[in-house]
Amino acid sequence: MLSYRHAFHAGNHADVLKHAVTVQLLNYLGKKDKAYWYIDTHAGAGAYALREGYATKNAEFDTGIGKLWGRTDLPAMLAEYVDEVAALNPDGELRFYPGSPYLAWRLMREQDRMRLFELHSTEIDVLRHRFRDAGRRVMIYAGDGFDGVKALLPPPPRRALVLIDPSFEDKRDYSRTIACVQDGLERFATGTYAVWYPQVTRPESQRFPEQLKRLQEKNWLHVTLSVSRPPEDGFGLYGSGMFILNPPYTLAATLKEVMPWLVKTLGQGEGAQFKIESRGD
DSSP states (O other), X not given: OTTOOGGGGTTSHHHHHHHHHHHHHHHHHTTXXXXXXXXXXXXTTSEEESSSGGGGTTOXXXXXXXXXXTOSOOOHHHHXXXXXXXXXXXXXXXXEEEOHHHHHHHHOOTTOEEEEEXXXXXXXXXXXXXXXXXXXXXXXXXXOHHHHGGGGOSOTTSOEEEXXXXXXXXXXXXXXXXXXXXXXXXXXXXXXXXXXXXXXXXXXXXXXXXXXXXXXXXXXXXXXXXXXXXXXXSOSOOEEEEEEESOOTXXXXXXXXXXXXXXXXXXXXXXXXXXXXXXOO
């Protein structure tokens, strides 16, 4: 929806899960010399101020990255993620938070490429400004990423991470995400597709993971982080999930080590839990 601004939620517990996993996916792609593309269907502004503007309204980052910041006992996966956040805050004070495009830019190599979609007119102006000196390594498209991504698949190097993370404020985003992944797999079956979704009480969210599982019989991974029980009034975000098709073979074991620590650190009382499901080749 054009009213949605991710800055309100930047750095919250859902961002921690999404971006910690995204860093792992990108690092894995970077282990081979061959180039890859990073494609983001809902790129947002690229990075966000935490101490001014929208992010200060509810200070949701205090429930997420704020609880990891400055810790010396982070598991390796989370340490890698926090290191990337720290690169945007060189003075050691947590004032800015990187979105997925900024994280990808940090981890890209000279041979890699980034393709970003954003529909919100204000967000895309900020995004373009952030990458104004990137040249043709980064291309930014003003439009609907659900439709736009079709023209990019398969990418020339036949290696890519496609991140699909709409706001899901419009309930049609659930069905459109399913259609987008299904079409992507038909065009580019070996690509890695990472879908982020919110845990909320609406029925579309509740049935979404099972719909994703039906897209591909094998080679998928599903991880959720619930920080509390579902709210009694039925409103609000109580967790989030990441569903990855064609994930790195190492990711499930890494998450099994990290998620208990993350639940203990970000949990907000009874109901805090994680879940990992996977099906290999």
